[in-house]
Amino acid sequence: MSKILSFLGIKEKEQSFEAIISPHMSNLFKVAYQYTGTKHDAEDLLQDLLEYLFTKQTELRKIEKLKPWLMRCLYNRFIDLYRKKQRQPDLDDIDDEKIQPLFKYYDNHQQDDQHKEIYQAMNKLSANQRAVVTLHDINGYTLPELAKIMDIPLGTLKSSLHRARATLKQHISLQPSELNVRHY
Template identity: 45%
Template sequence: MAKILAFTSKRAEQAHFERMMRPHLEQLYRVAYRFTGNAHDAEDLLQDLLIKVYPRREELKQVEKLRPWLVRVMYNLFIDNQRRHSRSPVHLAVDNYDNEEGQAPLEQVTACESTNPEAATSRDCDIDQLQSALDRLSDDHRLVISLHDIEGYTLEEMTEIVGCPIGTLKSRLHRARARLRALLEDA
């Protein structure tokens, strides 16, 4: 009987963890995709996150802002993996992830109301130029642009994610935007 009660209790804990995490999974996947640059690594990173926080599921109830906290843990996992594997430089992808409207985030930003082929070609060129410019930014600049301007995190949330003071983030975001603007003007 004790084994049955323990099993039932464990299933209830798992169900509670799933209910707690489900609202955050889509955005966590999007951020993981930006960190890794491909779907397979993003799924692995998200799975690593869930494995890491599952044993601490009771502590999660006390976290005031859960999503930024989860992104911070995921960011740390990503950096640890980068250091461990010494793969290619950090690449934050922004153009291949489709949301529920079937558009990548940059396509939403640059979407034209016109559906003529010239406008579509122009939009595609704009997205390619923006992706190319983002790829040429430093890792820190690409990260703040991605989190703030694409994902919509506030500076306060970003301080929790990145672990930098808000003044540093403001400065980094300003410089990143200026550099991105210069790269786009040169293109």
């Protein structure tokens, strides 16, 4: 086996692409879903990311802190696809999942309404603002980490987060005491 691997130019001790990426897949999908809001769009975004990463395997193996680098790649792919989608004509989709709540596993109708309202408010944000809120407020990344992931100055990031929160506050009628928030 080692002769075959050396013939192909692959070192025996190198991890496979799948072994490197698989520990991060659930988190990548969760963030992709939070960016896009639909399962299908999140899957498309993740597939696009994996295609890109597959071509960058040698660089991928050299990365010391893989999780922030993957989040940065996911963010960049999201922005690229978002801009591409903005240039395309808007088509109504019969199976539109945007009316489904962000979390499907609640039985409580009131929580479903709350999630719809939050999701609709998130859709009013720009792609950058949605990414900042998703990564900072939902996934717990610090502002310095986000500055590296998004490759923008810390001050710009803070003002973007402030504007995003202000926009959400305008579009969400719920009070924090009314929300039944589950922390994962």
